[in-house]
Amino acid sequence: xxxxxxxxxxxxxxxxxxxxxxxxxxxxxxxxxxxxxxxxxxxxxxxxxxxxxxxxxxxxxxxxxxxxxxxxxxxxxxxxxxxxxxxxxxxxxxxxxxxxxxxxxxxxxxxxxxxxxxxxxxxxxxxxxxxxxxxxxxxxxxxxxxxxxxxxxxxxxxxxxxxxxxxxxxxxxxxxxxxxxxxxxxxxxxxxxxxxxxxxxxxxxxxxxxxxxxxxxxxxxxxxxxxxxxxxxxxxxxxxxxxxxxxxxxxxxxxxxxxxxxxxxxxxxxxxxxxxxxxxxxxxxxxxxxxxxxxxxxxxxxxxxxxxxxxxxxxxxxxxxxxxxxxxxxxxxxxxxxxxxxxxxxxxxxxxxxxxxxxxxxxxxxxxxxxxxxxxxxxxxxxxxxxxxxxxxxxxxxxxxxxxxxxxxxxxxxxxxxxxxxxxxxxxxxxxxxxxxxxxxxxxxxxxxxxxxxxxxxxxxxxx
Numbered sequence: 376x377x378x379x380x381x382x383x384x385x386x387x388x389x390x391x392x393x394x395x396x397x398x399x400x401x402x403x404x405x406x407x408x409x410x411x412x413x414x415x416x417x418x419x420x421x422x423x424x425x426x427x428x429x430x431x432x433x434x435x436x437x438x439x440x441x442x443x444x445x446x447x448x449x450x451x452x453x454x455x456x457x458x459x460x461x462x463x464x465x466x467x468x469x470x471x472x473x474x475x476x477x478x479x480x481x482x483x484x485x486x487x488x489x490x491x492x493x494x495x496x497x498x499x500x501x502x503x504x505x506x507x508x509x510x511x512x513x514x515x516x517x518x519x520x521x522x523x524x525x526x527x528x529x530x531x532x533x534x535x536x537x538x539x540x541x542x543x544x545x546x547x548x549x550x551x552x553x554x555x556x557x558x559x560x561x562x563x564x565x566x567x568x569x570x571x572x573x574x575x576x577x578x579x580x581x582x583x584x585x586x587x588x589x590x591x592x593x594x595x596x597x598x599x600x601x602x603x604x605x606x607x608x609x610x611x612x613x614x615x616x617x618x619x620x621x622x623x624x625x626x627x628x629x630x631x632x633x634x635x636x637x638x639x640x641x642x643x644x645x646x647x648x649x650x651x652x653x654x655x656x657x658x659x660x661x662x663x664x665x666x667x668x669x670x671x672x673x674x675x676x677x678x679x680x681x682x683x684x685x686x687x688x689x690x691x692x693x694x695x696x697x698x699x700x701x702x703x704x705x706x707x708x709x710x711x712x713x714x715x716x717x718x719x720x721x722x723x724x725x726x727x728x729x730x731x732x733x734x735x736x737x738x739x740x741x742x743x744x745x746x747x748x749x750x751x752x753x754x755x756x757x758x759x760x761x762x763x764x765x766x767x768x769x770x771x772x773x774x775x776x777x778x779x780x781x782x783x784x785x786x787x788x789x790x791x792x793x794x795x796x797x798x799x800x801x802x803x804x805x806x807x808x809x810x811x812x813x814x815x816x817x818x819x820x821x822x823x824x825x826x827x828x829x830x831x832x833x834x835x836x837x838x839x
Contacts, residue, residue, distance in 0.1 A: 393490045396475065397426045398483050399444065401437075412460055413468050413490050430488065432456055432470065443474040444484050450474075455497060467497040511719060528568065529712055530705040534697035538565070541694050546572040551644070553629075553689050554667040555811045556696030559744030562667035563627060565696065569665055570623040579622035581615050586631040594636050595652055604653025616649060620660040629689070630670035630681060641685045664689065671811050695813045699741040699748060706736050706748065713749050714764065717756035725759050731766035739771050800835045803828075807837070 393413070396405040406420050414420060420429045427433050432453050433440075439451060450473035457467050471489040528539055542565075545552065552569055554562045563582070570580045588596055595605075599614030615624060626632070632640070643649045644664065648657045666689050675681035699706060710728060718725055728736070741747055755768040806817035818828035 392492075395420060395426060395429075395488045395490070396485050397488070398485055399441075401426050401433075403429075404485060412466055412492060413458055426488070430470065433472075433488075436472075440472060440474075440486055443472065443486065455493070466492065466494040469493050528564075529709055530702060531708065532697075532702045532705045534701060535705060538694065538696070542568055542572055545569065545692060549573050549663045551664045551689055551691045552666070553672075553691075553693040554665065554696060555672075555693060556667075556669060557698050557744055558669045559746030560696035560698060561745050562669075562696055563625070565694065566623070566625040566627075566665045566667060570625075570663070573663060574622055579619050580625065581619035581622065582625040582627060583615055584627045586628040590633040590636075593633065594639065597636065598639065598649050598651055600652035601654040604651070608653070611651070614649075614651065616643065616660055616662070617658065619662045621662065623663045623665055626664065626666045628668060628670075629666040630668040630672055630675055634680075634682065637682045637685050641682065641688055644685075644688050671808055673812055674808065695811060695816065697816075699744040700739075701816075704737075706741075707733055709745060709748055710736055710752055713752040714756065717753055721756055723756055723759065724762050725756060725764055726762055727764070729763050729765050732764050732769055735766045735769055735771070742772070796835070799831070800837065803832055803835060803837055807832070 394407055395403055397403050402423050403420055403426055404422065406422070414429060420426070436451075443450065450471060452472075453470040455467045456470055457465055460466050469491045471491070473487055473489075475485045475487050528535060528542075530536075552566075554565050556562055566582070567580060570578070583593075583596065585593065595612075595614070597614050597616060599612050599617060600608050602608055602611045639649070647661065648659045650657060672681055672686050672690075676683045676686050699709075702709075707728065714725060714727065717723070736748075743750075751769055751771065752764075754770055755764050759765075759768045802821060803817075806820045807814070809820065810816040814828060814832075815825055818825045821828065823831070
């Protein structure tokens with residue numbers, strides 16, 4: 376029979392494995408090393424010294440070692456013990472503890488600690504984990520930024536399919552586009568999709584929120600200025616029109632654009648040329664204009680808050696973004712999409728919604744649309760500790776209370792009476808206002824066919 380120690384010595388000559396043999400009092404009896412890296416930063420092992428002083432990781436494991444000797448436990452390993460080498464490099468070791476069948480020279484039972492330098496393997500594992508992390512991050516970012524592809528527009532409802540068809544039809548023509556819809560319906564997302572399907576991601580995409588810039592500054596932001604054009608204009612500056620040359624200029628909340636700037640924008644759209652502030656030189660640019668608003672521009676035109684000629688100029692092609700409450704089961708599809716994103720970002724294990732949670736999402740009115748849904752899911756993921764989001768994890772705004780029946784208009788009949796025709800006219804007008812003039816959606820809100828709806832607005836001479 377080959378002696379255990381002879382076998383170990385033969386193995387360690389061919390590998391980077393070292394070992395220590397110690398007795399039941401934890402005193403070192405034998406040692407054999409081809410390397411000393413494990414003990415570079417600590418006490419070197421000497422015969423008869425206490426192994427616990429050399430390998431402090433063994434503290435608390437004495438009982439397990441006694442069980443090894445009694446043959447009541449299997450060998451065990453302390454994995455990836457890290458040590459700092461003399462050169463400052465971090466190295467990793469596996470420590471495997473077992474009992475020896477052959478006793479020591481004094482006839483006492485012995486244990487063995489095999490020390491394996493796994494630094495190279497641990498480094499490769501770390502690289503692999505990092506690559507997996509980067510892959511998952513890239514995959515999640517791609518899902519989160521799927522607006523770069525028309526087919527990546529999430530949703531299976533008829534309303535979303537209609538939006539997809541719209542994007543495909545205008546891709547080759549690059550018309551001026553007006554995107555209308557409630558706040559949070561994804562108008563900015565659609566603007567980027569229009570840009571990417573028409574021009575690709577390498578062309579400039581310049582966005583400006585007309586409501587976020589003071590009216591006194593928005594003209595200079597759009598058209599630029601020359602040095603000395605006004606106080607503190609110490610250098611010349613390109614405007615966003617020039618920055619967007621060859622690409623797309625996206626005017627978000629165009630309904631907030633000052634009347635004075637509207638006139639200059641109209642002139643640019645007619646001639647594709649403009650002048651910087653303080654300059655007489657005409658500049659020409661080629662770009663696609665995409666505008667968005669959550670206001671009723673037709674009503675703004677009637678109230679003389681928006682130029683009629685500019686409205687017709689930007690209304691070459693228009694698209695109405697559906698509200699989230701109109702998308703049916705797409706609400707759940709979007710919710711699961713956000714769950715996947717936040718489960719990765721927050722390192723959570725939630726992967727779906729319970730039945731009650733799904734029902735809660737489907738019956739809510741979503742006044743904030745997709746933006747609100749994203750925020751609701753984000754909050755739920757922060758506080759959820761299970762694999763399923765429950766209904767109590769979803770914090771929703773309470774529905775606005777109505778002093779009447781909840782239909783949004785009063786059904787109270789005054790003592791002096793009322794005219795049924797006026798009530799009908801009011802309903803038709805409100806439906807058109809709510810849908811920004813979209814007759815098909817307005818008819819649907821009132822439970823009428825499109826032909827019936829058109830007949831009634833013609834009957835009451837309602838123009839919108």
